[in-house]
Amino acid sequence: MYILSVMADHPPPPLDSTPLLTTDIPLLPAPIVNGEGGQQVILVQVNPGEAFTIRREDGQFQCITGPAQVPMMSPNGSVPPIYVPPGYAQQVIEDNGVRRVVVVPQPPEFHTGSHAVIHRPPPPIPGFIPLPAMMPPPPRHIYSPVTGDVASQYTPQYHPAQVYGDLDALSTHGRSNLRDERSSKIHERLQKKLKDRHGVQKEKLNSPPFSPKKSTSPINESNGLIKGQNSGLNTGQAKNKHKGKGGSPVEAEIQEKDDETKALEALLSTVSKPVASDIQARSVTLSWSSPSSLISEENDGTCSPEAYTYEILLSSSGKDGKYKVAYSGEKTSVTMDDLRPATDYHARVQAESNCVKGSLSEEASFTTLSCEPETPNNPRITNRTKNSLTLQWKASCDNGCKIDRYLLEWDEGKGNKEFCQCYDGPQKQFRLTKLSPAMAYTFRLAAKNDMGTSGFSEEVEFYTSGSAPTMPASPTLNKAGISWLSMQWTKPSGTPSDEGISYILEMEDETSGYGFKPIYNGDDLTFTVKNLRRSTKYKFRVIAYNSEGKSSPSEVVEFVTCPDRPGAPSKPSVKGKVHAHNFRIVWDPPKDNGGAAVTKYVLEMSEDSNGNKWDVIYSGMTREYLCDHLCPGSTYRLQVHCISDGGKSAVSDTLLVQTPAVFPGPCQPPRLQGRPRAREVQMKWAPPQLDGGSPVTCYSLEMLPADANEHREVYQGHDLECTVASLLPGKAYSFRLRAANKAGFGPCSEKCEIITAPGPPDQCRPPQITCRSATCVLIHWEAPNNNGAEITEYRVEWGGMEGSMQICYCGPGFNYEVKGLSPAIVYYCRVQAVNIAGAGHFSDVVACLTPASVPAAVTSLWGVKEEDINSSSYCPSTCLAIQWEKPCDHGSDITTYSIDYGDKQPIAVYKATSYILDHLQPDTTYRIRVQALNSLGAGPFSHSVKLKTKPLPPEPPRLECAVYSHQNLKLKWGDGASKALPTDSIQYHLQMEDKNGRFVSLYRGPCHTYKVQRLNESTSYTFHIQACNEAGEGPFSSEYVFTTPKSLPAALKDGVSDPI
Template sequence: MSFELNVAMQAGGSSQFYPTLPTGFAPNPGGGPAHFHTLTSGHVQPQQLSQHQKATTQPQQTGSQTLSHSPSPPNSYYKDERTQRQHTKLLRKLEKQREMINSANNSPINGTKKHDHVIATPGVSLSDPANSNSSVKSSTDNGLGVIQSVQNINKSIVQPKQDTSPLRQPLKKHILHSQTTQRNGGIASNISQSGLSYGVNVVSSKEDKGEFSSNVLVDEEDPQALIIEQLSAIQKPSVINLTSRSAKIIWEGPIITDSQIDTRNLRYNVLLSDRAKDGKYKSLYKGDSYDCIVQDLQPGQMYVVRVQVYYNKMHGTASEASEFMTPPCEPDQPMPPKLVMRTKNSLHLRWSNPPSNGSPIQHYLLEYDDGKSGLSLSTRSSRQNNENDCHNFVEATKTKGKHYTLTKLQPSTVYYFRLAAVNDVGMSLYSTICSYCTSNNPPIAPKPPKLQSSSPTTIRLWWERRQQDGDYVLQILDPDSGHGYLNAYNGPDTSHECCELRRATYYQFRLRAENEAGSSPWSNEVTYQTAPEKPGKPGKPHVKGKIHGTHFRARWDPPIDMGGAEIIRYFLEITSGAKFERIYSGTDTESICDRLQPGTTYQLRASCEGPAGISPYSDVAHITSEALVPAAPSPPYYDSPPGPYAAVLRLDKPENSGGAPILEFEVQMRHSVDDKYAIANKTNDYSIVYHGRDTFCVVKDLQPGWPYEVQVRAINRIGAGPWSSWFRFSAAAAPPNTPENLNVIIKSATHLLVNWEEPSNNGAPIQEYRLESLTAENESDLTFENSSHKSAYLPCYHGGQTSIDLRNLSPFTIYYFRVNASNAAGVSKWSTCIQARTPAAVPAAPQIKDCEFTAKKAVLNWSKPECNGACITGYTIECAEKSITTADANTTYTIHGLIPETTYKIRLQAINSIGCGPFSTYTKFTTLPSPPPPPTLECTGVGHNFIKLKWGDGKNVDFIKYYVEMFVQRAKEFQIVYSGTSCMCKVNKLQESTAYTFRVYASTDRAGIGEFSDEYIFSTTPTLPSNIKAPRVAMEGAAACLLTHGVGSASSFVPSGILPETPTSFIAGLGNLSLGVPLTLEWQNSKNSFNDPVEYVLQYAIGKDGDYRRIYRGPET
């Protein structure tokens, strides 16, 4: 009977559930959930065990695996293969040792009798591996080796009193693990965390005095034995909240009398055993709680539970066992019934026993849907396992047996079944729904198959499926083969394609349905035909009759292979080299090809169409039409206009050459019949002007300006074609003659009138005249014969008039003129040049170049204008409604007396002997504001290398920028030492005892730079000597002097260098002079960068708080 256990810990009144764990788990390690080790692989990691724990835990785990109510413990994880091999080897040794111990206990010497007691000695912790190995070796020699190993550790073995509780024994003698085999209840070994431990069983007997008996005692001073004894005094646990699947186990902690034991560090190990599994226990929970919940128990099963206490690395013996039995419950869900045999009207079902869960099964309840779900045999496979369908189940039977036969069922019907088991507690869950179908009747004849599609080699048929149909048999009959009907298909599909058939052939088909009951009759026979194929290509087209220049008759032969059907129509296509064009479609095998080009080679091809499609094209035939005379070409034309005496005409070939190459052209010309010249001369004769192969011709001996008409025709081997249309053109006219009598009339200093006479136009109207001029101030500047001046002429008139007024000329200037005429033919030669001088005039308007202005004056500059034949004698300047006339021709003038920050408009004009010229354009400017006055410099601080300067009242609201300059002797000039908006500055890096000259000026962005201030002279101070160290006291000679603060004996000695005003009290205060040696004070020299003499001042004070007075001043040190 298999079951699984889950453990839950309850703390603070709430239960927490945990899955079953192997023994040896540490409470809440690694910060994971309580009582678990968290691994990356998702397994629960057991606590690291000692060697003895590994040896004792492995059998327990092995035994727990035989318990079907719990899963296997987690796998042990090792660092590498070597460690795993050592672990396996050690386990084998310990297992062998335990087998030897058990065999020794079962031997006649160590066999237990009725009053024998098995006393387990406490586990001995072996920290030394050598001792551990020796103990293991000695214990594995024979069964009595265990007693010898106990004697080796110097433990006293005494006979314990029977029926003596560990709690009631005196503290002087403590018995470790004094439990009999009956009390242990089959526990093979105890789990310890204090290292590798071994339990020793000692057998004692009251009846057999010859047998060896001993008890393991511990000295009363051994604290470990006392702790183990108190840990072993735990009461057996209690079981509450017992259900069929779970139970809650509670216990109380042991009575601890030792104050050194911290009860908060106690851990409890719950051991559970199934009596059906030979009393092997399994650890369910290990922690500090006083209860746990066990789940997934088997109903109606007897269980035994114990509790064992752990403290640090020690543990006591397990408590007494508490037995409990889970109440029974309803059976488990049974498996669905299986079909044994079926007929048309019955189904024989069989099923197996489910777990009864502690109460015998009274009977089984079989239900079915009475075949009313509306499902047939054809839909059985699609919905057989669908449990979500709604079924109206009714009871079929209640029986204690495990099989049943349902009768009086409908043939070919699907029935759904479910099964439940009933015991004293109740009914189990229904099994999963299963379905079985009764046998069927043979189906009736189906409808004949229908045609779905056909091809030249295949026919696809389809048919309808009925409920009673299973598989189908399709047969085919070829009347030409003589084999009768043959099977074409056998299977459950409702369509089939028959392949490898002949084209355009009739076939007969019939269909039969089959199911489990038998086969139906054959359906009615149907006949279907395969599709024909495309016909083969027709014969190559050829000419029938005579070939004409624009048409001929073509015919072709039918194809040899018609594809199994008659030809529906033929197609004829023709092309001259670009793209085939269909010109015929019909049932005939010949057609007329018209609208052809003479002398052109055509390609012909034919094709035909049958029921299956269009055939390939036939071979291409090449047929050339007969040639004709060429068509009329386009009229002649020219690329460039004809000349006055000849014209070059272009000739194009006709679009239709008649099918033969063009050999030559012929051109004829005549005078235009509409022209006045032809009417006057009474002539309109034709003349051949060109006959040749070239595509151009030159027509000569033309009259300038006369109109002509020409036409052309082409000639091939057949003959000359028709003439083209007439092309009309006119001979070009000649340029006109040179204009004559060019004359100039002076109107004013800037106005001239030029005229001339109209020349002969030479056959074309004059279109315009071109008048050009050349300017020179003196006659010597230009010579007409000088060719270098010919390009200097500038056009001054274009038009059809013979006179022109020239205005806006330069006064007192010589102008040279020439003129020519032009028509459609060209331009005439230039006329003879004539000259004319314009009189003098007033000067031109001057141009103001720039105007420089300050707050009270402005300087005006302008360029000198043209004098126009008379020298400029002066200028008139208008400024602020005042007129200023200069007495000379100077182009610069300064205007004084202007008002600061005032806008002025200025213009001027030039004056010569003729008069005043025009004014220039206005120039506008605004004078600057008055620059700020210079401030007064003051010296606010001076040192040996710097001077501090200050100016103004310290306020600078207008953000005036100040510039302080100092005169530098080396450069012999003033240089700027400060610039900014501040009102003070400091000049550094100066020399001591030196006079410096300063000046200052102010400026603003608008007013500009102001005047310099007066020069100020300031001097630096001398440099102070550098500091020296305090003086030291020295004595001339070898004797030493001691300075004291007391007054010594009177002495008339006065040190050299002491000032006369030094009081005698100081001299007396110098102390006792030993041996009458005078007192000398010394100090170091003052190291300075200057060469001036230095004097030293020595001061003294009497007492600590006395005032200093000077006693010496001089150059000595």
Template sequence: VEFMTLSCVPDPPQAPKSTNRTKNSLLIKWSVPVDNGERIKNYHLEWDSGSLGSTFSLLYTGHHKQYKVLRLQPSHQYQFRVSAENVHGLSDPSFVATFHTQQSVPSTPAPPQLDKSLINALHLSWIKGGSNVIGYTLEKCDGKNEYGFLPEYDGIETKCIVKGLTPNSHYKFRLRCYNGEGTSKWSDVSSFVTCPDIPCPPSRPRVLGCVHAFSCNLAWDPPQSDGGSPVDCYILEIAAHKSMEVAYTGKLLECSLSHLTPGHSYRVRVFCVTCGGRSKPSEILEFRCPPVQPGPCEPPTITHQSKPTSISLEWASPAYNGGSEVTTYKVRYSPSIDSGVCVNLIECHGHNAVISNLKPATSYSFSLQALNCIGAGDWSEWLQVMTAANVPDQPSIPTVSKLGPTMMQLNWEHPSDNGSPITGYLLQFGKDSLLDHQLSFTSLYTLCDLTPNTSYYFSLQAINKVGKSVMSNVGDITTPPGPPSHVTKLQVSEVGSTVMVCWDTPNDRGSPITAYHVFITHGDETNTHILPPDVMSWTFDASQDTIYSIQVGSSNEVGHGELSESIKFELAPAPPVPPILSGIESSTGLKLSWVQTHKKQLLYLLQIKDKHDRFVTIYEGSSCSYRVNRLLPGTTYKFRIRASNNSGPGPFSNEFVISTRNQTSTSIQPPTISEISPTSCSLTW
């Protein structure tokens, strides 16, 4: 069986070839590909227009198998590809073929450029001359030799490091490139300078003049070697602690440091800067600024609540001590800032103080000053503090505004209340001992019932809510003379009917007694007797059974004194006469009786005479009868009696003789037993 397959588009042609090339043209040829059953009608040639294959565009369409491309650039690269076309369409393109036009002598390159300048070397580079350049020639001229430019580099690289140069020196360079066609012209001359070397450090700084508290003048010498470049500036660094800080930058070989801190030590060093860089630091100079007075302190503060007469203060060290340790603090204070009067000035070595001897309830202003070895700093701002209220001040001694023998009126000025109103007073008043008198808020007080011609003492104390003041000094005053005091120790004695009244001398109360007045009252009658001052008794005859009332008074130039207490007196009655005894007899007893003859009740003493002829008391009392028992019948007995009153016992009566009756029957008395033995006894009767 025979059959024929269908035709299709041609196969891709082989890559085109260049058979002839010039500087401006290329002859491109390609072979016939497999047509796949249909005759090839046209070929399509595409190129990149020298854009290195970025995009392809149609250059030729036709049935020829070659094409000459004209007006090309010399020594330039071009890319080509070709496709075949039949009735079925266009084949895939062939592989890309790259061709170059013939080279020309390279154009003059750009002058070399400086990439980096070092102390002994220069890093140069240049722009690539083109794809046909096969090498570069770099020449150098230092201006010191007679040969001018000398080769420095020859090679395909576009950069070069020129070594072995002198620091901070000018060098000239030129460049040319070459290819197979020849050598280009020399580029323009480029001139470059090597970097200068790092300079040596300057000399150690030195002090010009003397170091001041806040400033210092320094100077230094230039470096021994500047590294081939003049010094652009000097840099001075200063350090008060650890880190260095730049204090001066300039070209001068001296500088003035200001705003230094007194009493601080500083370290300084100097650098120099050239085109070659910054030198190492110089040797360090150390110096110390002299101290000054301390700075102002913060106002003091109160540590505890203010007291009436003292305030406790504390404070911190000043923020700036002037460069020297603070040795002393001064505290000044005054009642107010506006007064401008410094009440006191105290010195302290610590950070606290107790200001005493202040006035209570008073506003005080305090200011602080610090001192060091140089002197005193400025005063701080004022601190205003109000002291607490206190007990009142000590009152003055009261004055006597009114005075009489038995009264006086005291007046006084109100003392300072020290911030708390006075609520009352305590008045102490008396003769030997002072008694308290609580008073309200007043400035006078009247005392009564005083003793004339007597020294009194008094003291005053003020009271407020805080407490009691100190007692005032003791004042004293003597009352004026007054009438005598009343007569004391009035005594009455009697001798029979004569009565004597006597008394003690009363207090004359400052004025001698001029007379005594004796008042004797009996019944409704009163007799007055005026006696001279030297007579201290009075005698008069009194009557029995009469009650007398006796009073004695005295007088002086001031007046009459009080009368003594009244003494009632009555004459003592005479001792009573003995009563008359009478009796009623019985055989074993007697009943004796007597009659009371006196108005007042009397006491009676009844006695019997015993066998020894002595009177023995058998009764004492106020009864007017008495029965005597256990007497012997037919026996005679003797009795006597006496009466007693307030005046004493009266005389005994005469003996009263009385006998008991005889018994009417003889009765045998019971026998008496004696001499008793176990078996016998003796009886008698």
């Protein structure tokens, strides 16, 4: 349902063409037209030139000016009453189910009473609330409705009943959003003036009210809301072009309020421009003065407001750029933070009071300081290989100071969050090499300039390249079932055994039409596909993948599920009597044939007492069979199964039949199980073909060594295998077997000849070590027992630690000389013998200590910089400071160092690693080398370093005065030209004595003349001079005294004489 409040002479615009209050407010769904629901959305249309006042949920009043549509919700579905001012009538128009309430004018009615009829709007219906999410923000200043003939009576708004007491109360509540007490006092003074105006116009109230009349000039006023200037708020002026005697009291009051606003705006515009102080890289302090307290007496005695609100507007795009509000408050000094370094800013201040704003002040300009760069973005990778990473980054904001270096750190692939520097330079890319494949490395980046170092970027992790797996072989079928297929596959060729690879098994069911779909994803090499249809063809392929990518799919293979098999036949039974050599058996068909007819029956018989071996004795469709050619005293097991198109059924229950018993027959010769070993063999045998009708209870295995004459029993028991140990390597042995049952032992089997394998050599004895020198030893060992095979080589392990020795010799010899050892070091050694059977045990470890020797050569020798020397007696012209690292002492403490520096006698230094050579010639190059000495002698000299002494500082030149004047002196020194040449290396330092007796510097440079100016006439001045070069500063000269002459008297003017 829509309610449109339309003023007179303004026809309601179409609903779809009426502009909304703001495009940012979301509209509700289409309103319920003549709906029966509990809630209805009502749109109140406010036309141009009108105003609509509502109260929000927080109690604040809001005045909405047209054109606008205000969405409101009626929880109980009722329509609120529309207030009709005097001279108007409301009409309800219903068109297409939409009800419109239109306010139209009516003929005026005249009242004859002694006072005007004051119409008060009725209270709104309870529960009728506006939709706050769709209302515009409230205006920052609302004037109370003016009183008069018509305007005081027309208030198109909905307030609670308690809001409407009298006109003063209505005015006070209409201004509930005023900010402070000072603004309230100003408003009270305005109300007092208005009441005085009411007294003057009291008689006019008794006359009939004027009918509303369309104004010929625009007066932008709605509910007391007037548009202003220079404020951006609806608090400006509204004037009628037709003034004078014909003007109404309302227009006069509007003019008075406009004058009050103008005076306040003029006062607020006197605020001073801000002053910038304490300028930093990202902050500045702005301060300003309050507006002037002077105010014109034309404002009827009102004084300036005591409380102001200020807004600071900043622009970083020039004086005429876009300004943004950076601060709003009552303070006159504020510190602005979050500024950009090295940026030009322009600031202006604007004062506000009683929702009236003054003009902007003049702009104040300032520039923030430079600072360290901004934190750079993460480095990105531009190229990667298995062993290298190329990183690149972009320059961050330099904050006013050029970035000269970048610092790149990494964790070296350790993943422990401990970073170290890998690059420090001006480039914006860096390539790291010698990395490990498929390894993660973490990096972070910082930028540097002259102001400092930025923070590090976020940590970023990059991987070196690996390689994707190659195409695997097609999966193979392990076993097929009725509803499942068990498959397996192998790793791709060339894949390391420790590389983690996963697999995707894909299957295609041609009946589904979806193509290949993954059915397994994991690390296993086998998988069983279940829930398949029996006797159906399926296609399969496998894909291998790792962290670097996927391989190509394998070739497609096809597998078919099996048909269902029939059930097992019944258990066979004996038909008739069991004889010694035969008996007859019969069986019944299976109860379930698996859906296919049985094609044949298979009868199996086992002569093994344990039923491990079954032989097929019959195959056919007949269900009866005569078993003959049997052995007396034997046990037979019989079972039957059937075969159909669906497969082979399970076997039936086993039938056990035993013939009469006799003594067991001979056994087959025992046989070797596996390959013979050096000291043991694994023997195995089978039961005798004839057990004599009684189970075999015991077997006896006998052995005959090659060098013996009698057999000895090595095993007796019921097992069919045994291990014979404690044999000698490479020897021949013979074995025989016999079986026994309850009737006794049967005959022995034939012999079985076996030769044991050769064995590795025995453990060597500890080797003997002889020291030939401090760097050479001789190792000697003896041959152990070879255990049936000739020793082919000996392996000698040697090392400085017992747990990390390495092979230093491999050959058939019995001694070896180890060279290149370090003196005074403990070495460890052991020996191992090897033959064709393998390697024997290592000997016990033997330790050897090499003799001590002279020290090693000094590997690092360098000259010490002059600024790193703390000695006061050090003179760079006659001294050289050197330093070296202590070498290895080779088992004997270093006692002294010998320094050789030319033709002079070497200098001995006791245990120190630095020395200052003095009494040298200036500007001379020396070749210096150092050697270490201990109790065993002197070690080799280090490499030579060339160091040069500096020349002596120059002597001071003679100082002369070339030109005298009463105010200046031109001084000259040396024999050179007055102007310095580019090749001059000598600098001169001229000083003059001041009044306090101290010498102050006048000139420092390469020139040979200097003019001293602004001197006093007839005055003596003292000077001295000093010469400097790369060798240092020379001594000051003796003091020179030069005196300025007296000045000449001024010339007399022509024709002028002093009176007598």
